[in-house]
Amino acid sequence: MAGRPLHATEAWHLIRQLARSDMIGPYPADSPDGAALTLLGDGSWHLHRDPADAVVADLLACFLPLCHPALAPLVYAQVGQSLDGRIATVTGASHYINGCDGLDHLHRLRAIADVVVVGAGTADSDNPQLTVRRVDGDNPDRAIIDPRRRVSPDQVVFDQSAAPTFRLVHDAPCRADEIQVTCESATVTPADIIRCLQARGYRRIFIEGGGQTVSRFLHAGCLDHLHLIVAPMIIGSGIPALQLPEIDELDGALRPETVPFRLGSDYLFDMRFRPPPA
Ligand SMILES: NC(=O)c1ccc[n+]([C@@H]2O[C@H](COP(=O)([O-])OP(=O)(O)OC[C@H]3O[C@@H](n4cnc5c(N)ncnc54)[C@H](OP(=O)(O)O)[C@@H]3O)[C@@H](O)[C@H]2O)c1
Structure with missing residues (x-):
């Protein structure tokens, strides 16, 4: 993984976006810095940026299984x-x-x-x-x-x-x-x-x-x-x-x-x- 670390506010914003979307693929789609993560059709994901700390890592690990559109x-x-x-x-x-x-x-x-x-x-x-x-x-x-x-x-x-x-x-x-x-x-x-x-x-x-x-x-x-x-x-x-x-x-x-x-x-x-x- 590379690029800027993913901070809590950004991670939460991303989670909220997923919860309102049907789309599988990179998120955010329109980011000038490139995607922070890619959602796969089987309900899993790849992170492209490191979580800034353990709290952000936990936030993602806890909420992505709830918000992943493939799991709705x-x-x-x-x-x-x-x-x-x-x-x-x-x-x-x-x-x-x-x-x-x-x-x-x-x-x-x-x-x-x-x-x-x-x-x-x-x-x-x-x-x-x-x-x-x-x-x-x-x-x-x-x-x-x-x-x-x-x-x-x-x-x-x-x-x-x-x-x-x-x-x-x-x-x-x-x-x-x-x-x-x-x-x-x-x-x-x-x-x-x-x-x-x-x-x-x-x-x-x-x-x-x-x-x-x-x-x-x-x-x-x-x-x-x-x-x-x-x-x-x-x-x-x-x-x-x-x-x-x-x-x-x-x-x-x-x-x-x-x-x-x-x-x-x-x-x-x-x-x-x-x-x-x-
Ligand atoms: N700490 C927490 O996370 C948390 C969260 C929420 C609430 N609470 C607390 O929990 C207490 C209330 O909990 P509770 O267990 O007594 O009651 P509850 O689960 O809030 O409500 C139970 C009532 O809801 C109705 N109901 C629920 N499911 C039903 C179903 N499938 N079919 C038909 N009716 C259904 C029934 O009403 P009828 O009896 O009228 O048929 C049942 O008696 C409060 O003191 C509250 O402060 C704590």
Whole structure:
């Protein structure tokens, strides 16, 4: 590799460009200095410039598998948890478990998404905005899984000025911002939700939380990546991160390929469920 080193701002700009593109080949295509990287049709890439430091190298290694156009459509999730596997206290307080770098990472995950999805529990208890505020980037559209319509329409997320937001419901829509998920059974499954979102043109779907929602998508085999962001904190009680049906033997445990990254005071475990490109 040669040329100027690739710095963090430039690398992030490049990642955002990939997330909005369908093109395989050199990026950026119109750079007077030549391409920084070339994407290959099998989901891999060649870097033409050295990352300026280990943080930039990690940024690329972590986000290129999420943004590579050959790997879309893609579904990824995150969980920000304590060392003892909690995402909130018993009262639902979760602000903030993760440190600054962990939170920046969360906002980056939003910024590359076409749509960010949360369960009714999170929309209800956190009153989240689900916008991109800590890093450069556009707000994704926002979807709330709320078949029972229990989340108040007054929650800030339903303010359509920041980004289009809709409620995913089971039966016929009652309001303009509701979308009916067509189901193959009596309940709304993660696969039904993904089909519904992909049919509306969303190629990069980010399941942000909470624990029940991410667990359902994981159990249904609907995730390509799960980013577990672990903060050096022990809560000791509270809302669990992942909960799957009980197993008796460890043969039944999931053992995904897992790539660790350091995020300041937090640790990120990038679990990759999709088989790597041949
Ligand atoms: N640390 C983090 O990374 C993080 C991230 C997000 C949230 N949180 C915290 O997590 C807590 C909320 O998490 P949670 O696990 O209790 O709830 P949740 O996952 O946000 O929401 C669960 C609810 O969403 C609906 N839902 C989700 N998937 C569904 C499906 N496939 N079909 C039908 N309904 C579905 C159901 O609503 P109904 O019960 O109405 O049917 C379900 O009870 C909050 O305290 C929040 O602060 C933490």
